[in-house]
Amino acid sequence: MTEERGNSCRFSLKTLQKWHRKAVTHLGIIDENQKIVVGNHDILNELLPRIDLAQALHLFIKKTIPEKNVADLLKSIVIACNYPDIRVWPIGSVAYAATSGGSCAASLSAGILSDDVKMFGARAVYETSNFLEEIKQELEKGQTLLVILAEVLKKGKTAFGFGRPLFRKDERVPVIIEAAKRNGLADGYWFNLANEIGKELSEKKGLILNFGGALTALLKDLDFDTEEIAAFANFIPIINFIGVYCEHRNSETPIFALSCEDIEYLGPEIIDK
Amino acid sequence: MKKLKTEIWFERPTPGNAFSPMKSFLRGRNFYSDLVMNCSYPEMIFFTLSGRKPSRRDLKRLNLFLNACSNPGIRDEASRTAMNAAIGRGPLGSAVIAGLLTRTGRNRGSEWIEEVMQNMQKAFETKGDLKNFQNFSGLGLHFGSADSRAIDLLKIIEEKGYRGKFQDLLIDSSNEENPILLEGLIAAGFLDLGFSPEQGALLFLISPAASLFAFAEEQNRMGYKEYPNFFEKGAFTYHPLENSTGEAK
Numbered sequence: 167m168t169e170e171r172g173n174s175c176r177f178s179l180k181t182l183q184k185w186h187r188k189a190v191t192h193l194g195i196i197d198e199n200q201k202i203v204v205g206n207h208d209i210l211n212e213l214l215p216r217i218d219l220a221q222a223l224h225l226f227i228k229k230t231i232p233e234k235n236v237a238d239l240l241k242s243i244v245i246a247c248n249y250p251d252i253r254v255w256p257i258g259s260v261a262y263a264a265t266s267g268g269s270c271a272a273s274l275s276a277g278i279l280s281d282d283v284k285m286f287g288a289r290a291v292y293e294t295s296n297f298l299e300e301i302k303q304e305l306e307k308g309q310t311l312l313v314i315l316a317e318v319l320k321k322g323k324t325a326f327g328f329g330r331p332l333f334r335k336d337e338r339v340p341v342i343i344e345a346a347k348r349n350g351l352a353d354g355y356w357f358n359l360a361n362e363i364g365k366e367l368s369e370k371k372g373l374i375l376n377f378g379g380a381l382t383a384l385l386k387d388l389d390f391d392t393e394e395i396a397a398f399a400n401f402i403p404i405i406n407f408i409g410v411y412c413e414h415r416n417s418e419t420p421i422f423a424l425s426c427e428d429i430e431y432l433g434p435e436i437i438d439k
Numbered sequence: 440m441k442k443l444k445t446e447i448w449f450e451r452p453t454p455g456n457a458f459s460p461m462k463s464f465l466r467g468r469n470f471y472s473d474l475v476m477n478c479s480y481p482e483m484i485f486f487t488l489s490g491r492k493p494s495r496r497d498l499k500r501l502n503l504f505l506n507a508c509s510n511p512g513i514r515d516e517a518s519r520t521a522m523n524a525a526i527g528r529g530p531l532g533s534a535v536i537a538g539l540l541t542r543t544g545r546n547r548g549s550e551w552i553e554e555v556m557q558n559m560q561k562a563f564e565t566k567g568d569l570k571n572f573q574n575f576s577g578l579g580l581h582f583g584s585a586d587s588r589a590i591d592l593l594k595i596i597e598e599k600g601y602r603g604k605f606q607d608l609l610i611d612s613s614n615e616e617n618p619i620l621l622e623g624l625i626a627a628g629f630l631d632l633g634f635s636p637e638q639g640a641l642l643f644l645i646s647p648a649a650s651l652f653a654f655a656e657e658q659n660r661m662g663y664k665e666y667p668n669f670f671e672k673g674a675f676t677y678h679p680l681e682n683s684t685g686e687a688k
Binding site for chain 1: 440456458459513514516517519520523524526527528529530533534536537538540541542543544545546547548550551663667668669670674675
């Protein structure tokens with residue numbers, strides 16, 4: 167029997183009959199009096215005057231309003247990861263879409279999809295969360311961290327959350343560590359584990375704890391699950407993407423124009439008919 | 440609760456399970472036992488959009504125009520977006536969609552096609568000059584030169600006798616300063632086949648999905664080290680705004 171989860175076509179007839187023309191939410195609703203309820207709170211009348219954007223983000227992901235220190239850390243993570251350099255691939259995608267006359271929504275979506283990858287961005291933090299969980303499981307079996315990491319390296323497995331393409335350092339990590347310390351949130355199990363792994367991999371392979379690794383560990387310490395961390399990571403670059411879109415929409419100059427001579431053709435022999 | 444109303448799709452349920460379709464019909468024809476066998480893919484597209492089967496000549500014309508917009512080339516912004524999205528080892532389907540999102544644009548993307556087709560209709564109805572629509576006429580230069588792609592396609596259209604009234608309009612409006620663009624020829628061709636501007640935009644948008652996938656998959660395989668990264672000195676420069684403090688006024 168396959169698991170009942172996902173598209174409606176995957177469910178049993180009994181379940182489909184039960185949910186015929188019905189759906190359920192634990193997040194929120196606009197009720198019959200046009201009151202917008204999120205996580206048991208009236209967002210317009212109760213929350214609007216007293217929560218900030220970071221708290222609202224937490225509310226929508228975790229369904230609870232965080233303390234100010236948690237909100238400050240989330241805000242710091244978001245701001246630290248927004249740099250408008252279109253040489254970086256997802257940001258370049260936004261610029262290509264914008265300069266092609268794509269709408270803001272199309273440009274942002276192109277950027278979000280380009281950032282949903284394993285080398286960085288949302289899928290990287292997803293994989294990082296799983297990697298940290300695997301390490302924890304091995305530690306609980308009594309293995310030492312050194313032995314576990316030696317095995318990871320020996321098998322050529324990717325240590326998600328560690329190392330960075332193109333650069334040797336990650337300028338954002340010290341800043342969010344500082345933000346975590348400032349808010350009393352730098353001493354959780356996962357963040358300490360990530361730091362220990364980072365020290366070891368940095369010495370052995372030059373793989374530093376990167377921004378994705380640090381944010382994953384910090385969010386795991388805040389009780390975010392793997393999918394919630396990835397969802398948060400999807401949101402992070404949007405501020406930057408909006409800026410890049412606004413600058414490059416209908417740009418008066420092309421972006422990284424390439425000529426025919428910039429292509430090195432490696433395919434079969436050319437037949438010019 | 441209102442029912443979904445459609446002229447396009449009908450499902451006959453399996454007895455005892457109203458969720459499971461026993462037979463599915465597209466515009467009245469059995470989809471899985473008739474159309475899938477008896478339609479080519481371009482014919483299925485034509486039938487889905489218009490509700491009628493194309494003539495043999497129209498099918499050949501549609502095939503030609505879909506082929507002509509099925510690959511924008513590796514330097515096109517849509518292809519480069521797809522490659523940008525693929526290089527970090529994400530799902531290739533997402534990379535294709537990212538590329539297609541770039542192809543929606545008003546600067547010779549699907550929104551451009553739609554506007555050009557609308558302008559062609561206006562010019563045809565008013566006997567006006569397409570050139571008055573400037574950037575949205577289907578005429579212009581391609582990378583600073585006459586569009587060699589359009590010249591090749593036009594040759595085939597002439598040889599096969601595929602010209603229609605909107606392509607005539609485009610050709611008659613062109614001159615040395617305003618040569619025909621490939622995308623203009625395709626836009627006119629879609630109108631000649633009876634497609635609306637919105638349908639033409641859709642056909643232009645989706646037709647290169649396979650080529651965007653191929654570029655994305657290749658780049659994904661080659662990795663970021665075999666990809667221009669523009670971090671060389673002088674490739675990307677920052678010019679701060681003069682007299683800007685960064686503070687809102």
